[in-house]
Amino acid sequence: MSAPADATDSSAPRADSPRARATTAPGYWSSLPFAQFKRDPHFYVKYDAAHLVIAAAIIGACTALGYHAPVWQPWMLALLAPAIYLMIMAHVFAHNASHGNFPKAINRVVGELVGAIVLTKFASWEIVHRRHHRYSDDPVRDPHPAERSFWLYVVHTLVNVEKQLQQQYFDEHGDTPERRRYERFRSLWSFVTGVSVAGLWLTLLGPGLFFFVYLPAFVFAALFVIHFNWAGHNAHIPTAKIEPANLDTGWFWLGNRMFFGIYYHGNHHRMARVFNPMKIPARVAESASSDD
Secondary structure, eight states: OOOOOOTTOTTSOOTTSHHHHHHHSOOGGGSOHHHHHHHOTTHHHHHHHHHHHHHHHHHHHHHHTTOOOOOOOGGGGGGHHHHHHHHHHHHHHHHHHHTTOSOHHHHHHHHHHHHHHTTSOHHHHHHHHHHHHHTTTOTTTSSSOOOSOHHHHHHHHHHHHHHHHHHHHHHHHOOOHHHHHHHHHHHHHHHHHHHHHHHHHHHHHHHHHIIIIIHHHHHHHHHHHHHHHHHTTTTTSTTSOSSOOBOOSTHHHHHHHHTTSTTBHHHHHHOTTOSOGGGSOHHHHHHSOOOO
16 A cells, blocks of 8 residues: 655645645535635636526527427416415525535535526525524624514615625625625626526516516515515514524414425524424424524
8 A cells, every 4th residue: 555645745736736625625516606605706707607608508599499488378377376386495495405405416406496496596595695694683794684674674685685795705705996896797797697597587488477477476485585584583573582583373384384394493593404494303403503
């Protein structure tokens, strides 16, 4: 058996060399976007570019092959309710994928697929959600700190998510005038790629299904996700302390059974790597430490 390489072995890469990092870094599909975002300051621009290229390629192929989207029929309005359910489930799956709660072999694939369905793209979902766990209810650093007014919370969430995504970049790679100019470009680039993904769904579904089923389901599901974050921090109870909470009465009871314990938000903040936080025994949840 050959001896292990030591400091004098010129064939062994230095620990901080690009070759060593390439050897030890997890593969693209076996790691989460945040890990790649931390290693590569240009990760997000390249990530968005991949979405743009894939969306353009599929749209181009549909055009070249003469694909015709379904023609709108009034009966298709019956698809709205199941579309809303599936759109909410796509968010639930993106949420779980962001914590690595699917088997490792498919976790990233699931995250990317459902991220495209909900138009946020998986990297945005995961990076912003990690920040929420780390700075939960911090009025400055949480992407969506809870407040008493739901509709103000909706507005602040929509505005603040992009701001906090940029702040996470500055935290990881430095806050300089050059980095701020770069992030302004990245933000615009991300918007363009988001439009390209929406254009892909418009091509596949056709105007009728896109505007009367997909978009209403998208908006309803987004509001639902914002609501579960709001109520899940007790913001709907004027006298309650704002903090992650478990809710399981009335509509919350039904939501938990339909969406894998989504309103057991207190349990989720304690043990984020459990797919259904409703299934965590109370004694275990109480003794578990918060998971960043």
